[in-house]
Amino acid sequence: MTDxxxxLNGNVACAEGALAAGCRFFAGYPITPSTEVAERMALRLPKVGGVFIQMEDELASAAxxxxxxxxxxxxxxxTSGPGFSLMMENIGYATFTETPIVIVNVQRGGPSTGQPTMAAQGDMLQCRYGSHGDYSVIALSPSSVQEMYDLTVKAFNLADRFRTPVFLMTDETIxxxxxKITLHSNVEIIPRRELKEGELPCAPDENGVPGFGTFGMGHxxxxxxxxxxxxxxxATDSAEIHEKLVRRQVRKIEDFRNEIADVDIVNPDAELVFISYGAPTRTVRQLLNDNPDTYGHLNLRIVWPFPDESLLAFKNAKAFIIPEMNLGQIAKEVRQHTNIPIVVVPKLGGALHTPAELLKAVEVAKTVKKPVTEVRL
Amino acid sequence: MKSEIRFSGLGGQGIITAAVILGRAAALYGGKHVVQTQSYGPEARGGASASAVIISDDPIYYPKVTDPDVYAIMSQEAYNKYGSHVKNDAVMLLDPGYVTSRPACRFFEVPATAEAKSQLGKTVFANVIMLGGILEATGIVSYDALEHAVLDSVPKGTEENNKRALAIGQELVRSQL
Amino acid sequence: MNLEDWYRQDRLPHIYCAGCGNGTILNCTLRAVEELDYKKEETTFISGIGCSSRAAGYTSSDSLHTTHGRALAFATGLKLVKPRQHVIVFTGDGDCSAIGGNHFIHACRRNIDITVICMNNNIYGMTGGQGSPCTPYGAISTTTPYGMQEQPFDLCKVAEAAGANYVARWTSFHVKELTEAIRVGLETPGLSFIEVMTQCPTSFGSKNKMRQVTQMLDMFRDNAVLKAKADRDAAKGILPSPEKFVVGQFVRRNNPPLGVEAAK
Incomplete structure (x- = not known):
C-alpha cells in the first residue's frame, strides 16, 4: 500500500486519521460545526469492521x-461548545478511571449556543479545568488539514500511553x-499496555500508569x-489514598509535559515573539513569511500540558504576542511561566486575526512595559 | 503566483461544489498549494451561498480570501455583496440570467443556467459550465486537471454531460474574448 | 462455578443496611447467571450511582461502576464493541428514571441486547431518603415532607412503550419468580427490563408506617397482583385499588435487537 x-476538509481528515489510528467505535450527537466528523465515521466505520452510533445526547456519547x-x-x-459542556461529567469519570478516549472539539463561538457556525478558541480552559476536582489532560491543536489527520493519530497514541482522555481542540476554521492531505498507508500505533497477570489494576508502573484491564479478558x-x-x-474514607491517587494521576501527565511537547520554534533570537496554536498560527506564519527574520514564533501543537520550557528558547524575548480567538485563555497560562511582558490579542466573533491586525499588536509590543497588555482590535 | 477565486450565488446552484472541484484540480492535478473555504450558517441554508479558493505556487498561510482576482457570480444578491467593489484588474464571470449589474473590471457574461437547461436538459450543470468559463478566462489550471477533478466529483453516468458542460463554458467565454 | 464464585469475596460484607432488599436482588441475579452457566470472562456488570449501583462492585467478573444515570450509555458502548459479552446493568428508580430517564428510553428504543435490573425502592436511599420519580403519590420522604404531590412512573410501561423486548416486574419477596424472570431476560435477545420492588426500611419504611422489614415484605406480598389476575379483573371491569401493583411478565417479543453478534 502507498500513501x-x-x-479534504479538516473534519473529514480528522475522521480519516482516527480510522488510520485504528479507531473502531465512534459515538456522537450532531452539532455544528463538528458534524462532518460523525458523518464520515458513520460512512466509513462499518466498512472497516467498526461501529458508529448516534447517541441521545453528548452525555451518552462520552459514556x-x-x-x-x-x-x-x-x-x-x-462535538462543539454546548456538547462539550455536557461531556464534562464523563470526562471527569474518564480521567479518574484512567480510560483512554479521544474527544474532538471543533470550537465555535460561546458562551451558550453562541455562534454555531463561527470559529472560536473559547473552550481551552474548559478543556483543562471543566470537570470537577483536580486532574490533568492532554490537548492538541492542529493548524492545517494535514495536522487534523496527523494529530488525531497522535491523540490516540497519547491516550493509550497515558491512559487519559486526549482532546483535539480544533476550531471551525480548520x-x-x-x-491537500496525505493519507498515510501506515501510521505509528502505540498500543495501551495490557494489565499483566498478578498486577493490580490500579497500581502504577514506573511511568505512573497502571496496566489496562480490558473487559472480557479474564482480568x-x-x-x-x-x-x-x-x-x-x-476507598472513599481514606484521605491518604485519595491524595495519593489524585497526585499520581496529575503527575503522570504533568511530569512529562516537556518530554511530549510538540512545538515549532522559529527565530529564537527575535525580540518580539508570537505564541499561537490552531487557526491563528496561520496568520502568524503569514506575517513571518512576509517579514522574514523579524519575529519569533512558538507554535503549540500540544497546548495541555503546557510545554513551559519551550518559552526559554526565546532568550532575547522582550514581549510575547499571543493572538487567540478568545479573551486570552492560554495567555493566562503563559503568564504563570514567565516575567516577560505579554501582549494579549483577543479576537471574538468568528473571524480569524488578519496579518494587519497582528502588525497592530507588534506596534504595541515594541514599547510594552506592563506585565500584561491587551490589544483591542 | 497566487490567485484568489470567489464563487457566490444561491443555495442549490453548486457554488460550493464548484470551489471544491477547482481546488481539487489545482491541488491534486495541478501541483499547486490550495485552500478552499466557504460560508456556513443560516446564510448557507437556501439563501445566499459563497465559497472561495486560494491557489498558489507557494505555501498558503493565511487561509481567508481578502481581495479576489476572479469572481463567479450567480445571483444579484451575491453581486451586491461581493461584486460591487472589486479591484480593477479582477475578472468576473456572471450569469446574466440572475445578475443585472455589471462591474467596472473585465467581465464575461456566462448564461450558465440557461445553457445548462437548453443544451444539457438540467440546470445542475451550470456550476461546471462556470468552471469551464473560468478555465478559458484565466487558465488558472490546465484543462486536464480540471476535467480530472470534475470526473472525480460528479455522479456516475453524468461524466459526458459534465465534459460537455466544461466545453460549453469555455466556448461562452471564448466568444467574448 | 457455584453461586459464591460470582461474589467478589474480598469486598464483602456489603454496605447495604440491615433489612435492605438489594442483597436479595443481587443474589437472585447471580443465581440466574449461575444457572445459565455463564463464564466470568463473558459477563460484565455495569451500574450507575446509588444503593442499587453498588451491586456491581460485589460481583466477581469485570464490572464498571459509572456515573449517575448513565450506566445504560456506558453499557451500550461496551456491548457494541464486544457483542459476545453478557451485559447486566444494575440501576435504581432515581438513577434509571430521573437523571437517567433519557438514556433509559433510548436504550429500550434501540433494544440493545443487555439486561437491566432496576431496584425500585421508591426513594433515593444513598443520599438519605429524598423523593424519586417512583415515590408513590402521598408518600413521605425528606423532600416530600407533606406527601408526594406528583404521580409516579410506571417503569414497566415506559420500557414496553419505548421498545424493550422483555419487561417484567417482581418484588424482593418473590425470590423464585424474580430469579426465573432474570434468567428469561438474560436469554431474550434485545433489552430486558426487570423492575424489582424492594424495601428500604431505613429511609422509606420508617417514614411511611412500615418501620419493620416484615411490614414492607408483607405489603409486597399482599399488594402484588399477578398479571393474569389483573388481566382477568380488567376484562370484568374491576378497577384495581390504588395500593395494588401488578407483577409478572408484561412483554416478551422478538423485535430486532442491537448489539447482537452477526450470524457468521
Whole structure:
C-alpha cells in the first residue's frame, strides 16, 4: 500500500486519521460545526469492521466511548461548545478511571449556543479545568488539514500511553477548510499496555500508569469513579489514598509535559515573539513569511500540558504576542511561566486575526512595559 | 503566483461544489498549494451561498480570501455583496440570467443556467459550465486537471454531460474574448 | 462455578443496611447467571450511582461502576464493541428514571441486547431518603415532607412503550419468580427490563408506617397482583385499588435487537 493524497476538509481528515489510528467505535450527537466528523465515521466505520452510533445526547456519547474503550477498542467522539459542556461529567469519570478516549472539539463561538457556525478558541480552559476536582489532560491543536489527520493519530497514541482522555481542540476554521492531505498507508500505533497477570489494576508502573484491564479478558477488574485503592476497590474514607491517587494521576501527565511537547520554534533570537496554536498560527506564519527574520514564533501543537520550557528558547524575548480567538485563555497560562511582558490579542466573533491586525499588536509590543497588555482590535 | 477565486450565488446552484472541484484540480492535478473555504450558517441554508479558493505556487498561510482576482457570480444578491467593489484588474464571470449589474473590471457574461437547461436538459450543470468559463478566462489550471477533478466529483453516468458542460463554458467565454 | 464464585469475596460484607432488599436482588441475579452457566470472562456488570449501583462492585467478573444515570450509555458502548459479552446493568428508580430517564428510553428504543435490573425502592436511599420519580403519590420522604404531590412512573410501561423486548416486574419477596424472570431476560435477545420492588426500611419504611422489614415484605406480598389476575379483573371491569401493583411478565417479543453478534 502507498500513501494517498486527497483534497479534504479538516473534519473529514480528522475522521480519516482516527480510522488510520485504528479507531473502531465512534459515538456522537450532531452539532455544528463538528458534524462532518460523525458523518464520515458513520460512512466509513462499518466498512472497516467498526461501529458508529448516534447517541441521545453528548452525555451518552462520552459514556458510550468510555464503555467501548473498556471493551478494548480505540474510541472517539466529536462535538462543539454546548456538547462539550455536557461531556464534562464523563470526562471527569474518564480521567479518574484512567480510560483512554479521544474527544474532538471543533470550537465555535460561546458562551451558550453562541455562534454555531463561527470559529472560536473559547473552550481551552474548559478543556483543562471543566470537570470537577483536580486532574490533568492532554490537548492538541492542529493548524492545517494535514495536522487534523496527523494529530488525531497522535491523540490516540497519547491516550493509550497515558491512559487519559486526549482532546483535539480544533476550531471551525480548520474543521471546515479544505487542503491537500496525505493519507498515510501506515501510521505509528502505540498500543495501551495490557494489565499483566498478578498486577493490580490500579497500581502504577514506573511511568505512573497502571496496566489496562480490558473487559472480557479474564482480568475480573472493578472500575469505579469513586476514590479507589490499587485493587480498584472503593476507598472513599481514606484521605491518604485519595491524595495519593489524585497526585499520581496529575503527575503522570504533568511530569512529562516537556518530554511530549510538540512545538515549532522559529527565530529564537527575535525580540518580539508570537505564541499561537490552531487557526491563528496561520496568520502568524503569514506575517513571518512576509517579514522574514523579524519575529519569533512558538507554535503549540500540544497546548495541555503546557510545554513551559519551550518559552526559554526565546532568550532575547522582550514581549510575547499571543493572538487567540478568545479573551486570552492560554495567555493566562503563559503568564504563570514567565516575567516577560505579554501582549494579549483577543479576537471574538468568528473571524480569524488578519496579518494587519497582528502588525497592530507588534506596534504595541515594541514599547510594552506592563506585565500584561491587551490589544483591542 | 497566487490567485484568489470567489464563487457566490444561491443555495442549490453548486457554488460550493464548484470551489471544491477547482481546488481539487489545482491541488491534486495541478501541483499547486490550495485552500478552499466557504460560508456556513443560516446564510448557507437556501439563501445566499459563497465559497472561495486560494491557489498558489507557494505555501498558503493565511487561509481567508481578502481581495479576489476572479469572481463567479450567480445571483444579484451575491453581486451586491461581493461584486460591487472589486479591484480593477479582477475578472468576473456572471450569469446574466440572475445578475443585472455589471462591474467596472473585465467581465464575461456566462448564461450558465440557461445553457445548462437548453443544451444539457438540467440546470445542475451550470456550476461546471462556470468552471469551464473560468478555465478559458484565466487558465488558472490546465484543462486536464480540471476535467480530472470534475470526473472525480460528479455522479456516475453524468461524466459526458459534465465534459460537455466544461466545453460549453469555455466556448461562452471564448466568444467574448 | 457455584453461586459464591460470582461474589467478589474480598469486598464483602456489603454496605447495604440491615433489612435492605438489594442483597436479595443481587443474589437472585447471580443465581440466574449461575444457572445459565455463564463464564466470568463473558459477563460484565455495569451500574450507575446509588444503593442499587453498588451491586456491581460485589460481583466477581469485570464490572464498571459509572456515573449517575448513565450506566445504560456506558453499557451500550461496551456491548457494541464486544457483542459476545453478557451485559447486566444494575440501576435504581432515581438513577434509571430521573437523571437517567433519557438514556433509559433510548436504550429500550434501540433494544440493545443487555439486561437491566432496576431496584425500585421508591426513594433515593444513598443520599438519605429524598423523593424519586417512583415515590408513590402521598408518600413521605425528606423532600416530600407533606406527601408526594406528583404521580409516579410506571417503569414497566415506559420500557414496553419505548421498545424493550422483555419487561417484567417482581418484588424482593418473590425470590423464585424474580430469579426465573432474570434468567428469561438474560436469554431474550434485545433489552430486558426487570423492575424489582424492594424495601428500604431505613429511609422509606420508617417514614411511611412500615418501620419493620416484615411490614414492607408483607405489603409486597399482599399488594402484588399477578398479571393474569389483573388481566382477568380488567376484562370484568374491576378497577384495581390504588395500593395494588401488578407483577409478572408484561412483554416478551422478538423485535430486532442491537448489539447482537452477526450470524457468521
Amino acid at each position: 494517498k493524497t486527497d483534497f 458510550a466511548i468510555i464503555g467501548g474503550s473498556w471493551a478494548g477498542a480505540r474510541t472517539m467522539t466529536a 474543521g471546515h477548510m479544505r487542503e 475480573n477488574v472493578h472500575i469505579t469513579g469513586l476514590t479507589h485503592n490499587e485493587k480498584g476497590y472503593p
